[in-house]
Structure formats: structure tokens, C-alpha cells
Amino acid sequence: MITSVSTVDARKQFSDIINKVAYGDDSIILTRHGEDIAAIVTMEELYFLQQIEDSIDIEDARKAMEEPGVNIKDTEFWKELGL
Numbered sequence: 001m002i003t004s005v006s007t008v009d010a011r012k013q014f015s016d017i018i019n020k021v022a023y024g025d026d027s028i029i030l031t032r033h034g035e036d037i038a039a040i041v042t043m044e045e046l047y048f049l050q051q052i053e054d055s056i057d058i059e060d061a062r063k064a065m066e067e068p069g070v071n072i073k074d075t076e077f078w079k080e081l082g083l
Contacts (some may be wrong), residue, residue, distance in 0.1 A: 004029045004036070 003020075007030050010017055020026045021040050026039040041049075 002027045002029060004031050006030075007032050007037070 005013070005017065005028055008026070010030055011066060017028050017040065021042055023030055025044065026040055027042070030034050030038040030040065
């Protein structure tokens with residue numbers, strides 16, 4: 001279940017909110033002035049989102065490697081970036 005809570009109320013109910021998320025598998029959307037600004041999710045959901053992001057990054061890298069162009073050494077690349 002997803003619940004919205006204002007940041008003002010979240011401060012007052014912090015322990016209860018954390019317990020609902022950690023043990024009840026709820027997600028909480030934090031709002032400020034009626035606008036969604038952040039979310040509190042279970043660690044399982046966070047890990048899942050990170051896996052999705054990693055998969056997208058890997059796919060983007062594969063596509064980039066398939067693009068035509070001149071390959072340069074990694075050291076040259078980092079130097080161009082000033083790193």
C-alpha cells in the first residue's frame with residue numbers, strides 16, 4: 001500500500017512510518033505543500049530499483065559500444081575529462 005504523508009506529520013510519526021515500511025511492506029510518499037518530494041520504501045524495493053537501473057546502464061553501455069567511431073584508450077578518455 002502507498003500512503004502520502006506531509007513532512008510535518010512525518011516528523012511527528014517517524015517511528016511509526018519506519019515500522020510500517022520495514023515490517024508492513026508499505027511505501028510512504030512524503031509531501032511538502034501538497035507536492036510529492038520523496039519516498040520511503042523497503043530495502044527490497046530499493047535493491048530492485050537499483051537492479052533495474054544497473055540493467056539499463058549495462059544496456060546503454062552495450063549500445064554505445066556498438067556505435068561506429070574511433071576507440072580511444074581509457075587513459076586518454078580520463079585525461080580529456082580532466083580526471
